[in-house]
Amino acid sequence: MVIHSESEGYKAESLFLERPDKLTSAKRFAIFTAVVFCGPTSGLRFVAPDSKHLSREGGKEVAGITSFGAYVPYYRLSRKEIARAWDSYPGDGYRAVANWDEDTITMAVEAVIDCLRGFNRDIVDALLFVTTTPAFHEKSSAAVIAKATDLKNDLFVLDCGGSLRAGTAAMKLALDTVKAGAQKNVVVAAADCRLAPPNSGAESDFGDGAAAVMIGDQNVAVEIEGVYSYTEEFTDRWRRANDQFVKTWEERFVNTQGYNRLLTITVTNALKRFNLKPQDITKIIYPAHSKTAHTRCTMLGACGFTKAQVQDPLFDKIGNTGTAHPLQMLVAALEDAKPGDRILLVSYSDGGDVFNLKVTENITKLQGKRRGIKKHVATMKDLPNYGRYLLFRGLVSREYEAPAPVPYASLPREWRERNSIMSLHGSKCRKCGEVQFPVERVCPKCLSKDDYEEVSLAQKPAKIYTYNKDFATPTSDPPNSMCQVDFEGGGRIQCIMADRDPNELEVGMPVEMVFRRFHEEKNIIHYYWKARPPREPKK
Incomplete structure (x- = not known):
């Protein structure tokens, strides 16, 4: 890219920018001053870079999804069992239930590992973690995930949340970051484990889970050809800082004035922005707070979509997984997608984000090599009863004859042994090849000292x-x-x-x-x- 600029009293020298990520700080500052001081209408012009940095189709920059993965907990709870516990009308299907020792961090770790199968993890430059139910409010969960997945320390991390749209918002941020050249490969991981009031409709509709996608510009499996966002403040579901359960307003108002109206506006505007017609779309992915709301969504008829174009919302298998829900449905769609398919990914919360996705030939290199949604769902097991779910979520406690012993807690000790504890590193002796866990300075086989390399056992x-x-x-x-x-x-x-x-x-x-x-x-x-x-x- 060549920049020329002249203005009264200011002149910016020409700069050739092969790739933005190769710029020195001095060149970056020169571009900044050229734009700020010379002004956009004062003779500043941009010349396209060399064709080797452009995609093959129409000179567009290549950027999109280069990998994907998901995680669904081992346990599921039948909606009939929930209805039995409360003597209410039984629903169909199941909701996924995180185990008692799982949270959004552990589920995101599983999704990231699934996403990075077959990839060298050193290529990851940034990790964006998305959740509305973080394990920590004042500590980076993304940093914990990065350590557990053995990502490099030279890494940018960001914790995102506050909205069920945060997953797609993080995807857009990752896309813009890659296009700007600041990072080459950005992983976006979303996970949620939300609580609904017992004996509420949301208790059956919710589910726990995670999903992850990697955004990059090499070997793109799904090109992101456009993103549209619509924002209009609307209070339908919310949870304040100190609330344990998600709250909601009256269902008719929520659906008519919120969900259906805003989703229709968002998708209609997106189709116009992308210059697309409903028949151009292979699959449309959109979330909903309940199965009924998804089935009766008026956006489909208003925009001209058919039911055959609608991606399975996973309500009968997993439930609404919050920020991870749109991404989990995307992973499920990509498991069966064919090169050339066009997918419309939609999120919803105070409006929505819409992604115009085009599947490429590279999708076949990923399919079948990840557990994704299909393999996880196929290996789920029923929880024996509703009471076990309450126990897992800490909504009831169990009295024991004697308290369980609690291991001694020491942050300095954990820091010293962080590679073994957090990344499951062992030591491999360079002399005899003996592998030990945890990392040991002295080899018990040949007794060599401090002559080892750390190896990941995870x-x-x-x-x-x-x-x-x-x-x-x-x-x-x-x-x-x-x-x-x-x-x-x-x-x-x-x-x-x-x-x-x-x-x-x-x-x-x-x-x-x-x-x-x-x-x-x-x-x-x-x-x-x-x-x-x-x-x-x-x-």
Whole structure:
């Protein structure tokens, strides 16, 4: 890009900008002064860069989704079971329920790992985490996710929230960042675990889960050809800073004056902006606060869409997962998408965001290689009863004969061993190749000292060496299952098991490591790794 500018008393020298991310600070300042001091109408002109930095189609800059992933909790709760507990009218399907040791951080970690399968994680330049239910209000959850997923320290992170539109808003921010050349690969992860008042419609409609997409300009699987946003303040659902449950106004007003009206305006304006007709769209993705609202959405008829074009909203399988809901539906659509498909991604909250997406040939390189929505849903297990759900969410407590022992909490110790605790790093001896966990300065095999390299064990295949089932130790998901796990290539860890059927445990069973809440003491949430059977459908 060449910049020429002349104005009264000011003159900016010509600059050739091969890529914005290659600019020196001096050149950036020169561009800034050229625009600010010379003014946009004072002879400032921009000349397109060399064609090697443009896409093949029409000279547009390539930017879009380069990967995607999702996470759906292991447990699900039947809506009939919820109705049984309250003696109310039974609904259809299930809602996903996060385990007692899961939160939005742990679910986002799972989604990011799924998104980055097959990628070198060092390519990630930024991580944007989106949620309305953060584990921390004054600490970066994104930093915890970055450490657990073993991303590099030379990384920009941002925590976003405050609206159910935050997921698509973060996608737009990531897109603009990549287009500007500030970052090359930006991961957007969204997760929510919202609480609705017991015996409310929202209690059945909500679900827990996460999704992640990576935005970049190389090997783009889904081109983002346009983004449109419409904003109009409207109070329909809200939760104040100290509220435990999401609140809502009367349903008819919420649907007629809010959801249906604003969604119709947003999509209509977006189609005009993109110069598209409804028949140009392969799939339209739009969220809703309930299955009924989604089914009866008047936007479809007003804009001219058919029911065949509507992406499954996942209400019967997962529920409304808050900020993650539009992204989870997008992941589900991409699992079956074909090159050339055009997808309209819509979010809703005080208006909405609309993404005009075009699927490319690169989608076939990702499909089938992620757990996404399909594999997670296929491996879910029913919660035995509604009471267990209340226990998981802390809405009821259980009295024990004796309090459970709480591990000693020490932030300095956790900081010293942060690579082993947070990233599940072990040490591999450079002399004999012995792998140990946690990181050890002295090799127990050849006794060499400080001659090792750290290796990640988080994604290593592993098997149960031995296990037990403890029915005496208090736990929200009894029995408490402990195991020793041997990693492929060396290394052993003793840990708790999660997301398992106690009756199916056996020596030699394949397992994988998962990042979970371990305990909470001194007002500190401590995370660690647990083992579980792989979330893969049985053949």
